[in-house]
Amino acid sequence: MKGSGVLMCCVVLLASPAFADTIWDESVDGDISTDPLAPTQMTLVSSADRVSATIGGSSTNSPPEDFYDTFTFTVPPGNQVTAVVLADYQVSGGNTSTGFNFYTGNQGEGGTFVGSVSMTTADIGSDLLTLSSVPAPLAPGDYSISMREGTAGQIYQLEIQGDVPVELQSFSVE
Numbered sequence: 001m002k003g004s005g006v007l008m009c010c011v012v013l014l015a016s017p018a019f020a021d022t023i024w025d026e027s028v029d030g031d032i033s034t035d036p037l038a039p040t041q042m043t044l045v046s047s048a049d050r051v052s053a054t055i056g057g058s059s060t061n062s063p064p065e066d067f068y069d070t071f072t073f074t075v076p077p078g079n080q081v082t083a084v085v086l087a088d089y090q091v092s093g094g095n096t097s098t099g100f101n102f103y104t105g106n107q108g109e110g111g112t113f114v115g116s117v118s119m120t121t122a123d124i125g126s127d128l129l130t131l132s133s134v135p136a137p138l139a140p141g142d143y144s145i146s147m148r149e150g151t152a153g154q155i156y157q158l159e160i161q162g163d164v165p166v167e168l169q170s171f172s173v174e
């Protein structure tokens with residue numbers, strides 16, 4: 001990188017078993033993809049990675065409303081994901097359940113549907129992989145999650161749990 005003007009910096013994130021990392025917060029990072037064929041790419045950074053989002057809207061309007069929240073993530077080589085826990089779920093508008101759909105592979109690249117569950121508030125704290133009959137732990141590779149909801153304003157948090165280590169996070173400053 002000699003003469004490139006790129007300065008490499010490092011940030012050390014401290015690990016704690018009781019601490020969950022937020023890898024996507026829609027209020028900060030923007031709406032998760034509403035297009036199942038173009039899922040949002042997320043990166044696992046610790047043993048407890050949280051996705052915090054709101055969902056619900058028409059599936060047929062153009063542009064699409066918030067009917068889908070679709071994202072993909074990669075389990076790194078040598079690691080595994082053991083559970084996708086419903087950490088929080090707040091319903092509104094008379095709604096009682098939201099669809100959780102799980103795929104192996106990147107759904108935008110022809111991922112394969114594995115299982116689904118219509119989650120309710122009674123499932124808070126439970127593993128959605130188990131409820132969806134998805135075999136776990138998840139081996140290294142690509143996976144996708146597609147949430148589906150027709151009623152606006154449902155709030156949920158997923159926590160992707162496994163043994164992905166907290167590592168040095170490097171980034172460049174131009």
Ligand SMILES: [Ca+2]
Nearest residue numbers: 032054055069
């Ligand atoms: Ca959303």
